[in-house]
Amino acid sequence: MAEYDPQKVGYLLEVGEEYHNALDMEGFSRMMQSPSYCYKFYWLEAIVKLISENKEEVSYHEIIDEMIANAWYSVLEFHVHLSGLWADGEIRDNLEKAVLKLHRLSHLPANASKIEIKNQIQRFEKELHPEKMFLTQNVPYKALSGFANKGEERIDLNSSAGVMMTYYNRINALSPLPYTFGEQKGLDRKIRFHGLWIQMIQEHMVSILGWIQYEKVRWLQTVNPEVPGLVYKLAPMDEKMRKLSHVRKLWDGILDMTQIIDVFREEPVKKEDYEVDHFIPWSFVMNDELWNLMPMDSSLNGIKSNRLPRWDAFFRKFAANQYIMYELVQEKPGIRKLYEMCYRDNLHSIWASQELYRKGNSREEFYGILERNMRPVYDSARRQGYEVWENHIAGSRGKGI
Numbered sequence: 001m002a003e004y005d006p007q008k009v010g011y012l013l014e015v016g017e018e019y020h021n022a023l024d025m026e027g028f029s030r031m032m033q034s035p036s037y038c039y040k041f042y043w044l045e046a047i048v049k050l051i052s053e054n055k056e057e058v059s060y061h062e063i064i065d066e067m068i069a070n071a072w073y074s075v076l077e078f079h080v081h082l083s084g085l086w087a088d089g090e091i092r093d094n095l096e097k098a099v100l101k102l103h104r105l106s107h108l109p110a111n112a113s114k115i116e117i118k119n120q121i122q123r124f125e126k127e128l129h130p131e132k133m134f135l136t137q138n139v140p141y142k143a144l145s146g147f148a149n150k151g152e153e154r155i156d157l158n159s160s161a162g163v164m165m166t167y168y169n170r171i172n173a174l175s176p177l178p179y180t181f182g183e184q185k186g187l188d189r190k191i192r193f194h195g196l197w198i199q200m201i202q203e204h205m206v207s208i209l210g211w212i213q214y215e216k217v218r219w220l221q222t223v224n225p226e227v228p229g230l231v232y233k234l235a236p237m238d239e240k241m242r243k244l245s246h247v248r249k250l251w252d253g254i255l256d257m258t259q260i261i262d263v264f265r266e267e268p269v270k271k272e273d274y275e276v277d278h279f280i281p282w283s284f285v286m287n288d289e290l291w292n293l294m295p296m297d298s299s300l301n302g303i304k305s306n307r308l309p310r311w312d313a314f315f316r317k318f319a320a321n322q323y324i325m326y327e328l329v330q331e332k333p334g335i336r337k338l339y340e341m342c343y344r345d346n347l348h349s350i351w352a353s354q355e356l357y358r359k360g361n362s363r364e365e366f367y368g369i370l371e372r373n374m375r376p377v378y379d380s381a382r383r384q385g386y387e388v389w390e391n392h393i394a395g396s397r398g399k400g401i
Contacts, residue, residue, distance in 0.1 A: 022196055024175050030146025031178075032215045037093055038082040038223075039139040041216040042067040047179070047193075048208055051201045057182075057192045060140070064132045064187070068098050069117045074220075075099040076110035077306070078233040078283055079385035084223035098131035111236055132187055137161065140181070140191065144168055147177055226380040229286030243288045243345035244276045250338040251276060251295045254328055257335070262297050263309070263317045269295045279318050280374065281306040284381040290346040291356060291370065294318055307389035308381055315374075319367045326366060330359055349373075 032040045046066035050058050074080040075096055083093035091097055102108070105127060106120035121128060141164040145157050148167070151174060155167050165181040172180050178197045182190035201208060213234065221230045254260065255271045262269050263279075274295045278285065283306045285292060296304075309318075328335040339357075347353055356369045382388070 022176065023200060024147055024150070024177075027144075027147035027150070028178065031143050032212070033146065035219055036083075037095075038071075038216070038219060039067075039095060039135060040143050041212060041219060042070055042082075042095060043139050043143055045070055045209070045212045045216070048201055048205065048212065051193060051198055052205055055193070056195075056198065057190050059184070059190050060136050060187045061132075063191075064098075064135050065118050065121050067095055067135070068102065068121060068128075069114045071095055071099050072112065072117050073110060073236055074233050076103055077236075078227070080220060080227060080230065080233055081224055081384075082220070094131045094134040098128055098135075101131065102128060129187075136187065136189070141165055141168060144177060144179075147171070147175070150175075224384070227384060228284070228377075232286050233283075242282065244293070246338070246341045246344075247276050247288070247290060247293050247346055250290075250325070250335070250342060253335050253338045254325055255295070257328060257332065258324065260295060260321055260324065261317070262300075263294055263314055263321065264300055264304075265297050266317075267297075269297070273298050275301045277301050277304065279309060279315075280378050280381055281308065281386060284384065284386060285377065287348070288346050289349050289352065290342055291322065291349065291352045291374070293346070294321055304389050307387045308378065310388055310390070311375070311378060315371065316367065319370050322370060323363055323366050326357060326361070329357065 031044055035041070043063065046063045047058075049066060049070075050062065055062075071082060075082065076099065081091065081093065082096040086092055091100075102117070102120060102124060105124045108116055108120055138161070141161060142157075148155060148157060148171075151171065153167075153171065155164070157164075159167070168177055169180045171177070172194070176194040176196055178201075179191040179193050182192065184190055213231075216234070217231050221227070224230060227233070251260075251274075252271060255269060260269045261267065262274075275298045276293050277296045278288075278292050279294055280292055282288070309315075325335075325339075329339045330336075347357075351369070351373050356366065356373070361369070
């Protein structure tokens with residue numbers, strides 16, 4: 001997104017004189033305006049990516065398969081709702097429904113590759129047909145509405161799909177559109193890309209995809225107001241982004257001084273066999289803040305995955321370990337130094353630095369501050385669809401549940 005300046009509304013007009021004179025760049029810049037659902041963003045993104053593969057003609061099938069693959073990770077790993085929810089909590093969006101249905105049918109993981117996803121789409125083509133057909137009803141020609149009604153011929157933009165496609169094919173002769181419609185039926189219908197648009201899009205791929213991502217994030221943040229870090233939830237993240245090394249050193253120092261009880265096992269954490277993990281999943285908070293991190297048995301980390309611990313059973317045990325850390329930070333200069341090393345990567349929350357870790361908190365004051373700030377985040381994750389982890393080791397021993 002570095003080459004896209006959202007403050008410069010007409011930036012797409014600055015792609016070169018040959019395009020400015022031949023192509024309606026203003027119409028192109030309006031292809032994602034006034035969305036009611038997420039479809040325009042994923043439709044245009046799919047088209048741009050297919051053009052990058054030197055495709056000159058593609059079917060609805062190909063475009064919608066690309067849309068499903070592009071939405072897959074956000075929906076499954078981060079529980080992002082592509083067009084929000086209805087008042088009764090039902091999913092509004094048929095692209096999101098297609099992803100969820102394919103996941104139920106295929107059992108593919110959230111980090112499945114695009115090839116794996118598309119292979120499973122073909123396998124379950126019949127089952128996905130209703131959702132895919134819905135995505136063809138308005139999106140293909142609604143996306144072109146910015147090019148309409150600029151000449152003498154006017155048209156009602158709420159006309160039927162057939163009338164709109166005939167109209168766009170006709171005005172294409174006067175001013176080239178990014179694509180025109182074939183005569184095929186249903187999902188087999190093809191759209192053909194104009195040569196000049198192919199050239200323009202391929203030469204400005206980075207800027208255009210940055211623009212699409214910017215507009216998509218704005219939309220998704222609007223319909224997912226409780227979800228933090230949404231810009232990072234559009235594609236698989238590099239594990240190197242996680243910044244846990246200084247927190248690990250801090251807990252190592254603490255374990256050298258005192259015993260810490262594993263929140264879930266109710267046994268002492270072993271310094272040689274633990275991992276630093278997030279109480280509220282990283283995939284929701286998208287940060288490595290110290291107040292949300294805990295040492296836990298390495299064998300449980302993968303089992304817990306990105307699920308939430310049961311709050312009533314485990315929060316106070318988590319808070320107890322946080323308070324041990326807090327006391328040692330206040331009392332031991334060596335631990336204080338390790339804590340200060342976490343400033344850059346793990347201590348950005350103002351409430352944590354000004355309230356939670358300030359000197360002089362009693363145990364109950366500390367617990368209260370932590371709960372007051374963590375519980376709303378936890379509840380937001382639950383509302384967003386994050387599962388609660390029920391199969392705790394402690395539960396199997398009759399503890400903690």
